Amino acid sequence: MAVRVRMAPSPTGFLHIGGVRTFLFNWLFARQQGGENRLRIENTDTTREVAESLDQIKQSLSWIGIDWDGEPTFQLDRMDDCRKVAEQLVAEGKAYEDEGAIRFRMPDDGVTAWDDIVRGRVEFENANLADPVIVRSDGRPIYNFASPMEDVWDGITHVIRGDDHISNTPTQIQIIRAVGGDLPVYAHVPNIFGEDGKKLSKRHGATGIDEFRAAGYLPETMLNFLALLGWAPDGETTLMNRDELVARFSLERVSSSPAQFDYAKLDWMNGVYLRELAPDEYAHRLVLWLGENGYEWDAERVARTAPLVQEKIAKFSEYPAFAGFFFGDVEPTAAELAGGGEMLAAADQALAPLEPFDAEAIEATLRAAAEQLELKPRQAFQPIRVAVTGSKVSPGLFESIELLGRDETLKRLRAAAAAA
RNA sequence: GGCGCAUUCGUCUAGUGGCCUAGGACACCGCCCUCUCACGGCGGCGGCACGGGUUCGAAUCCCGUAUGCGCCUCCA
Numbered sequence: 001m002a003v004r005v006r007m008a009p010s011p012t013g014f015l016h017i018g019g020v021r022t023f024l025f026n027w028l029f030a031r032q033q034g035g036e037n038r039l040r041i042e043n044t045d046t047t048r049e050v051a052e053s054l055d056q057i058k059q060s061l062s063w064i065g066i067d068w069d070g071e072p073t074f075q076l077d078r079m080d081d082c083r084k085v086a087e088q089l090v091a092e093g094k095a096y097e098d099e100g101a102i103r104f105r106m107p108d109d110g111v112t113a114w115d116d117i118v119r120g121r122v123e124f125e126n127a128n129l130a131d132p133v134i135v136r137s138d139g140r141p142i143y144n145f146a147s148p149m150e151d152v153w154d155g156i157t158h159v160i161r162g163d164d165h166i167s168n169t170p171t172q173i174q175i176i177r178a179v180g181g182d183l184p185v186y187a188h189v190p191n192i193f194g195e196d197g198k199k200l201s202k203r204h205g206a207t208g209i210d211e212f213r214a215a216g217y218l219p220e221t222m223l224n225f226l227a228l229l230g231w232a233p234d235g236e237t238t239l240m241n242r243d244e245l246v247a248r249f250s251l252e253r254v255s256s257s258p259a260q261f262d263y264a265k266l267d268w269m270n271g272v273y274l275r276e277l278a279p280d281e282y283a284h285r286l287v288l289w290l291g292e293n294g295y296e297w298d299a300e301r302v303a304r305t306a307p308l309v310q311e312k313i314a315k316f317s318e319y320p321a322f323a324g325f326f327f328g329d330v331e332p333t334a335a336e337l338a339g340g341g342e343m344l345a346a347a348d349q350a351l352a353p354l355e356p357f358d359a360e361a362i363e364a365t366l367r368a369a370a371e372q373l374e375l376k377p378r379q380a381f382q383p384i385r386v387a388v389t390g391s392k393v394s395p396g397l398f399e400s401i402e403l404l405g406r407d408e409t410l411k412r413l414r415a416a417a418a419a420a
Numbered sequence: 421g422g423c424g425c426a427u428u429c430g431u432c433u434a435g436u437g438g439c440c441u442a443g444g445a446c447a448c449c450g451c452c453c454u455c456u457c458a459c460g461g462c463g464g465c466g467g468c469a470c471g472g473g474u475u476c477g478a479a480u481c482c483c484g485u486a487u488g489c490g491c492c493u494c495c496a
């Protein structure tokens with residue numbers, strides 16, 4: 001039987017990183033098995049806004065590279081079908097009315113068990129399981145009823161979901177049995193925790209997939225990083241692209257214990273992917289990111305600075321602070337310039353007549369000037385860096401000066417000399 | 421409280437009874453490279469939660485304890 005799985009986000013629009021990781025496992029499994037990956041919006045609560053959040057969800061999933069087969073379906077659309085099944089169950093004595101609601105009759109003894117791909121055998125004593133409400137007194141079915149019914153109707157073969165659903169599973173299994181449906185294979189994947197071992201939440205930093213996008217992480221980074229949270233192909237490999245991930249993924253190797261989200265490792269990995277990009281592709285993505293995040297800087301100029309920063313920043317959000325001096329005035333403080341007056345003047349003199357005004361010539365003449373003042377390179381160049389870039393940390397000095405141009409460089413040098 | 425699940429370096433993990441003197445990666449520390457930062461290179465620190473078993477032999481199997489997490493809604 002062909003594999004068919006489903007991703008079931010809550011219709012809030014906000015895609016939590018933990019949820020995305022679960023969807024990713026669904027997607028990887030489906031793609032590797034040559035199966036189908038469906039998108040299903042599970043909402044039985046009519047008060048939530050669904051339509052616009054669906055667009056948001058689709059966009060977020062697309063960004064990271066997770067796709068789905070067919071049109072998304074809505075739990076809401078099958079409420080009538082659920083009600084009919086519930087009535088049938090009542091007629092068969094498998095469910096009963098209780099104060100206007102309908103409860104499903106769970107077995108009183110024995111165990112409900114399944115072989116979970118991630119957990120192994122899981123068993124629940126039926127005696128401990130209460131009869132769940134499946135249809136509210138206002139006629140709306142409950143998630144715990146609608147979800148397994150949809151799995152049956154959609155022919156879902158593997159239910160891959162968060163482990164917070166483990167305790168729902170025996171109930172859902174009994175419901176599926178009661179309606180004569182085929183049981184899917186279950187795989188309950190663990191949660192993702194924050195760096196304090198608690199559930200990942202706002203105070204840990206970014207938690208929504210869109211926030212990572214806004215912070216300047218690449219989708220290929222997120223894909224790779226998320227896949228490695230709770231799964232590893234072996235003990236060595238950490239860098240894998242989309243195709244490798246699909247080729248090597250296996251549910252059997254998903255860990256059953258929760259993983260903590262390590263932002264430092266994410267930064268490292270993003271740096272790796274950033275550096276791997278071809279220079280023009282890097283420039284292109286940087287320009288797009290800046291545009292998306294409200295920086296109206298000249299695209300061509302941004303593109304020319306790109307090679308100077310590609311090896312130096314781990315995510316695009318560092319760019320404005322790191323390279324903003326190319327796009328606006330700088331205001332170095334006297335303290336930062338301390339003791340550099342002599343070298344600033346020498347640099348001014350050396351650069352004013354320099355031809356050609358390129359990085360190589362700039363470096364040569366500034367080194368000569370430093371030597372004359374008997375300054376070590378580091379001592380000589382720091383005040384110039386501060387004067388020109390407004391910071392003690394910057395892209396390569398000589399390349400930056402070339403790009404900035406003679407006029408602007410001299411202007412900044414003189415302003416700094418006056419302030420020093 | 422009941423039920424369920426989990427527990428290997430700080431973090432992500434490899435490990436499925438002898439290949440383990442527990443391997444890799446991130447982080448951290450040191451050195452090298454160097455105009456700052458970063459990259460890169462080299463080296464280092466660091467772990468099987470605890471206690472009992474089983475076995476010639478256990479990170480690996482069993483039991484207990486501890487800790488953490490999830491669920492216990494006419495939420496999803």
